[in-house]
Amino acid sequence: MSLDPALRERIESIIRSDRVVLFMKGTPDAPQCGFSAQVVGILGQLLPEYGSFDVLSDREVREAIKEFSSWPTIPQLYVEGEFQGGCDIVKELYASGDLQKLLGVEVETVEPPAVTVTDAAAELLRGVIASEGGELHVSIDASFQHSLSLGPRAGHEVAATSNGLTILFDRDSARRANGLVIGAADSGGSQALTVENPNAPRAAEVNQLSASQLQALIASGRDLHLYDVRTPEEHQKARIAQATLVDARVAEQIERLPKDALIVFHCHHGGRSQAAAEHFASRGFTNVHNLAGGIDAWSREVDASVPRY
């Protein structure tokens, strides 16, 4: 199948427009697909800026680039006019350090983290490795979710040892692993591995307010920021007079508040607002509260004129 020459010329000019060009769904600031987001996440760590093309904005290019690269999926990475691959390949190149070389970014050596494997965990692991084969890989993602697996060594891992066991990390995981303790605990009658990581952020502190406590706080006249994180439809149905409905613009305003501002979130029953409160607490806000029981509790305990739904 041949590509229309004008279209081919267009693709070539996009590829030439920057040293690094990523064909993706969405933009680096707002990727519209998980695979594009993963590649953006990696490139963003290595390059202050790079070229990108949103294939969702241009149907012609979206189909033509698949033909041009003989690659049927998006994202697609080009460096100096050369097709490098899609998401899997970019991840692999990054893990091995080859992407950094390709982009001319310094690859700093990652020191092996200090890791402790307890005696019980070591015994358990030796048993599994003896029966399954492979080596122990531990990966730690950006939100400190740990996953342990067995597999061959690819050669670019950072290796730590404890209790006679070798533990392999990819570079990002190794940076998050210092002080890691792999232990074993009884779980339903059999031994299961546990992972403790001192680098994991502690659960953000969110205080619970009862409806009457919130009423007292409002009555006290203190500088209070009360936010409703429900949908606009719910806000129409029933609302607390002092509450501001959160949309993208309001969320930005909250970001700019002083970190010790007195902030209260509410929703219908307290679940969504707890998540919102945790989010802002994790971003360094120190005086964040959740209305326990939500506006429903407010209707029952404080203001019966607010309809329940």
Place this chain on the structure above:
Amino acid sequence: MIEKIRQALSAALPCDSLEVRGSGGHFSIRVVSSAFAGKNTLAKQRLVFSAIAHLMKGDDAPVHAIDELETLAP
């Protein structure tokens, strides 16, 4: 759909083993083929993708994404 993907791959590659899973346009493929020996990931994935490219073309392509692709040499 899984059967179509299997057929397209077996026609294009000597497959020692071939697993296709998935639904709703999202599929996972695991292929063991002697054709992969000595090739890098780009070349290996290209062999698979070129075999199924016709199923991934257009806005309403039956195959929307390959969520996981494992290409192994025997």
